[in-house]
Amino acid sequence: MTIIFGVFLLTLMVITALAIVHTQHLFVAVILSGIFSLLMAANFFLLDAADVALTEAAIGAGISTVLFLGALTLTGEAERYRSSSVNRVVALGVVAAITLMVIYATFDKPAFGDPQTPVQQHVAPWYIDTTANDIDIPNVVTAVLASFRGYDTLGEVFVVLTAGIGILFLFSATPTRRKKPQTEQESEVESTAEIKFGEGLRHFLIPQVVGRLLIPFILLFGLYVQFHGDYGPGGGFQAGAIIAAAIILYALLEGEARALRVIPQWVLTGMMAGGAILYSAVGVVCMMLDGNFLEYSVLAADPITGQHIGIIVIEAGVGITVTGVLLSIFHAFAGRRRF
Amino acid sequence: MYYVATIATLITMALALVRALQGPSVYDRVLAANMFGTKAVLLFSIIAFLYGRPDFLDLALTYALINFIGVFAILEFIRRRPNDAIEDDVTKGDVNDDNVVGR
Structure with missing residues (x-):
């Protein structure tokens, strides 16, 4: 079924x-x-x-x-x-050829849900067995993501950070080309448009009431997802996105400028870098306590407690970076008047 | 019973998708997308019980809380744009010059 x-x-x-x-x-x-x-x-x-x-x-x-x-x-x-018709035919041909190749390749794939596939035989059983003993959290995905493959996740956080830096870099350029001379009437329209831009949906009662009511709950739920990731689905990436969504909702309701007054750009930039630094710092602390980089077991007297502390802290780092990057990207888009 | 509910929800989703694909106006599509989000919340809830894992209800909750942010963004977008050419699908000739300048 x-x-x-x-x-x-x-x-x-x-x-x-x-x-x-x-x-x-x-x-x-x-x-x-x-x-x-x-x-x-x-x-x-x-x-x-x-x-x-x-x-x-x-x-x-x-x-x-x-x-x-x-x-x-x-x-x-x-x-x-x-598009010219020649281009279209070529494109269609390439896509059709690749589709046929991919369909052909699927014939060799194991059946859906087959327990005998190499993927299920390789490290997955080891993760499932070891998680219960060494880390003792119910969500194996979080254990794999945060502890067993902590290096990969650290890399991911830096990828997110780099993407954020790249987008801010692109948007920091001011457009000089394509500016056409403005007549007076046009510039007047522009200025009223700018006033309208800054306001958000402030003058609309129903979105205001509903939205304002929901923002605290979304934030609370974001924190729940952040710190409950060991036990249920969730973790830093998801929580970061949810918290960023709550702030974006505020920006939509009250205007982007007010949201920037609540959380200024320098705070967001700090969050972007701070989360990644927090994650790396956990690794360095582990090394100072005679462990390997990101070996959380040394963080407390009891190895399992150490794992728990490490996972909570690095997930917080992930969440902070993701929130900072997503909000920075949003402000980069919303704060711009013209391409 | 959960199977029947799942099938009913899937059919409703398909119907909403038909409306989103056909239009004709943009508002129909916005409404269809919103409807689709609501049905997704239902589908997640039903499947969570179907699999016997009610803790997966978190996912439905996420959607219920976040889905309407997209709708607010659409509202704000429609309010921001200079021309009011949203009554029907904008075809090539329908967009005025001011709008195309940026590309």
Whole structure:
């Protein structure tokens, strides 16, 4: 039955993907990509990958739509139409060839859920056995992510940080080209538009009331996901996205400028770097206590308690970095008037 | 019983998707996307019980809390844009020059 549900959802995904490619109206494409993300999360969930589904939920449902719309405000809504028929035929040929190759490759793949596959035989049983004894937390995914493969996650955090730096770098450039001389009337329109930009949805009662009511609960839930990641689905990446979503909601309601007054950009920049530094610092502390880099067992007298402390602290580092980067990207988009 | 509920939810999702694909106006699509999000919350809840793991309800809660932020962003976006050409799907000729300048 699960397989039937999965195939059904995947079919819907294919249809949505084709529609995204087909439409030339980018606003519609953004809405459809939101639906695509929901379907993806549902698929992950069907396959019992709750942590991944939670990440997809937190990023895809809220933040990516906001960022896409921010990009659309800066550019335009209609896709520029340019393609020659020769290009189209070549592209179609390449895509068809690759599709056939991928379909051919799937014939060699093991059956869905087969316990005898190499993936299930290699390190997975070891992780499952060792987690109960050495780390003693119910969520094996968190144990793998934070402890067994702590180096990988540290790398991921730095990748997130680098991506954030790259985007801030791109957006810090001021556009000089393409500025057309403005008539008086236009500049007047521009200034009223700027006043409107700063306000958010402040003058709309229902979004105001509902939104303001929900922000504290979203923040609380974000903290729950952050610190409950050892026991249920969740962790730093998801929590960072949820907390960032709460602040973005505030920015949408009250205007971007007010959100920046609550959490200024220098704080966000500090969070971006601070989380990554916190993570690395845990590793260095482990080394000072005669352990290996990121060997949390030495952090406390009892190795299992040490593991718990290490996982909580590095997850906090991950959460801080993700929140900082996502909010910085949001402000970079929202704070810009023109591309 | 959970299976019946799952199938019903999946069919509703498919119907919402049809509306999102067909349009005709942008608002239909926004509404369909919102509907899709609500159904996803339901689907997650049902599957959590179907698998006998109610602790996975966290996921449905995440969606319920976060899904409408996208809708707010759409509201803000529609308010921000200079022209009011959102009644129907904007085709090539429908976008005015001011809007295209940035690209």
